[in-house]
Amino acid sequence: GYKKKQGGCIYRTRVKRGGRKRQADKGICYGKPKTAGVNQLKFQRSIQSVAEERVGRACGGRRVLNSYWVGQDAMYKYYEVICVDPAHNAVRRDPRINWICNAVHKHRELRGLTSAGRKNRGIGKGHNYSKVIGSSRRANWKRRNTLSLRRYR
Numbered sequence: 001g002y003k004k005k006q007g008g009c010i011y012r013t014r015v016k017r018g019g020r021k022r023q024a025d026k027g028i029c030y031g032k033p034k035t036a037g038v039n040q041l042k043f044q045r046s047i048q049s050v051a052e053e054r055v056g057r058a059c060g061g062r063r064v065l066n067s068y069w070v071g072q073d074a075m076y077k078y079y080e081v082i083c084v085d086p087a088h089n090a091v092r093r094d095p096r097i098n099w100i101c102n103a104v105h106k107h108r109e110l111r112g113l114t115s116a117g118r119k120n121r122g123i124g125k126g127h128n129y130s131k132v133i134g135s136s137r138r139a140n141w142k143r144r145n146t147l148s149l150r151r152y153r
Contacts, residue, residue, distance in 0.1 A: 002068075005097075007088030011059070013051045014076040019043070048116040049109070051079040056109040059083055063100045064109040067116060 002010070020043040022029065029036045043050070048067055056064045062083040071078045084091055086101040099105070108114055112121045122132050134140045 002082060005090065005094075007085045007091035007097075008065070009062070009083050009085070011055045011081045011083060012070065012078060013055050013081060014078045015047045015051045015054070017047070017072065017075065017077050045112075045120040046116055047077050048079055049112070049114070049120055051077075052081050052109040052114055052116060055081040055083065056107055061085070061087070063105055064107075064114060065100065066114055 019039070020041055022038045022041055024038055027038050029038065048069065052064050052067050055067075056062075062085055065082040065084050067079050067081040069077065070080050084097065084100050086092070086105075092098050092101055105113075109117060112118060118124070121136065123129065123135075124132075131137055132140055134143050
């Protein structure tokens, strides 16, 4: 489980349950029939990743480490998001966590690098995840379907 440490803090956040309704004036969706739906649309990412994203936007100076479910009712799902302060000396000196102080880990939650975000991107290890080798499905498909030739051959 989560161990309390200096430089770390937890934010409890809630996100509305259920699907995501399309924002369309008076429910009018122009174009092809495929795009005509308003109500039965599902968001591509999980509610947990949305919770992490909202906390990350609210706390710009902290890094989102991870999150976990704490409860739910008829209206909301509640998550606790673990954040780390990269400027805290206790964090910077601890070799187990100071990797998060590097600049490349700014806003991990917005780029799908947390545990919940990686699940939504379909990234994992093993033969079940061979379709996403090379960072994403699109990159994997593009690499396998692009003919690469040398200039002078």
